[in-house]
Amino acid sequence: MNDIAPYIFLGALLFAIGLVGFLSRRNLIVIFLSTELMFQGVVVNLVAMGRLHGHVDGQIFALFLLVIAAVEAGLALGLVVLLYRRKGTLDAESWSSMWG
Amino acid sequence: MTDWLAILIYGTFVVGGLGLYFLLPTTGRSTKMAGALFGMAALAGAMVLCGGRFLAASGVNAVFFLFASVAIVAAVLMVTSEKPVYSALYFVLVVLAVTPLLLLQQAEFLAIALVIVYAGAILVTYVFVIMLSQQSGPSIYDRRSRSPLLAVFAGFVSMAVVAGQMAVLPQDWAIRGTLVSANSAVAVTGVGVGNIELVGRVMMGKYVVALEIAGLLLLVAMIGAIAVSRKRVPADGPGLEGLPLGQSGREAPPF
Numbered sequence: 590m591n592d593i594a595p596y597i598f599l600g601a602l603l604f605a606i607g608l609v610g611f612l613s614r615r616n617l618i619v620i621f622l623s624t625e626l627m628f629q630g631v632v633v634n635l636v637a638m639g640r641l642h643g644h645v646d647g648q649i650f651a652l653f654l655l656v657i658a659a660v661e662a663g664l665a666l667g668l669v670v671l672l673y674r675r676k677g678t679l680d681a682e683s684w685s686s687m688w689g
Numbered sequence: 690m691t692d693w694l695a696i697l698i699y700g701t702f703v704v705g706g707l708g709l710y711f712l713l714p715t716t717g718r719s720t721k722m723a724g725a726l727f728g729m730a731a732l733a734g735a736m737v738l739c740g741g742r743f744l745a746a747s748g749v750n751a752v753f754f755l756f757a758s759v760a761i762v763a764a765v766l767m768v769t770s771e772k773p774v775y776s777a778l779y780f781v782l783v784v785l786a787v788t789p790l791l792l793l794q795q796a797e798f799l800a801i802a803l804v805i806v807y808a809g810a811i812l813v814t815y816v817f818v819i820m821l822s823q824q825s826g827p828s829i830y831d832r833r834s835r836s837p838l839l840a841v842f843a844g845f846v847s848m849a850v851v852a853g854q855m856a857v858l859p860q861d862w863a864i865r866g867t868l869v870s871a872n873s874a875v876a877v878t879g880v881g882v883g884n885i886e887l888v889g890r891v892m893m894g895k896y897v898v899a900l901e902i903a904g905l906l907l908l909v910a911m912i913g914a915i916a917v918s919r920k921r922v923p924a925d926g927p928g929l930e931g932l933p934l935g936q937s938g939r940e941a942p943p944f
Binding site: 593594595596597598599601602603604605606607608609610612613614615616618619621622623625626629632633636637639640644645646648649651652653655656657658659660662663664666667668669670671673678679680681682 | 709735739757760761764765768777780783790791795798799803814815819822829830834836839843844848851887888892896906910911917918
């Protein structure tokens, strides 16, 4: 295999599917899972780009992205548990009280 | 870019977007079957696209096609599943399908780290939170999407722009040899340095400050998560029962 275009294609597709899930789902946990899916797309993209340039910097960026994903999962899920304790529901639209 | 190629590319994205739109949960009549048909057509179109333009037929490419298809199908099922537990498990499948693709790209350490951290640690956290906060059975907000047509439009139009640019890439945009460190500050000694050693050397050399910052960020996130999830205990005195959940009682430290 001497072409990274399919990998970038796949990464962009995973990102797009994650974006659709992030925008259209209403469960807070599924929304955050969709951001993790977008992270997967970015990981595929970074590794392919690093391969294109012939060094491992892309893989190291992906490792740092893993750190960010872990941080995000920990903090966001703590927030989700907090919000669930306040309202007893995971619906994201139950928090749109300023919308009218 | 020839005309048929443009038609194939954008047609694939229109069909794929329609498939995802039909698969998203709705309250009315179930459109999952139409969504599955459209999705399969889009997947076949993407395979023709990649096979015709980018990839020659070989065993390695067969592995790529297999795992990329599994990853995309699992991602779609994750986004469209009505039960959050299934979403989490389909996400594990996405991670496990992406891992062989990273192995094909000579990213062995990252593949192992992805399985351990994502499928092992992060997903366990998610499943724990789902178990803690999910009522029994799918709830009403899991069975209705929020403006699915606009969401699919946003996602797939941006994606189609990217793919349209991918199709007109120059032919010499290919991999130059095997992985070596292009960074002269890292003294890679000896021949046959493995991927793990290479990643370790670059990370401890060029990116050591970023590594320290990442550790600090993890520490801050841990403290923040503990501070955020302080829990309220019931009040002792009377008169506080009328307040809504989360505002009555006093705050207790989580430890």
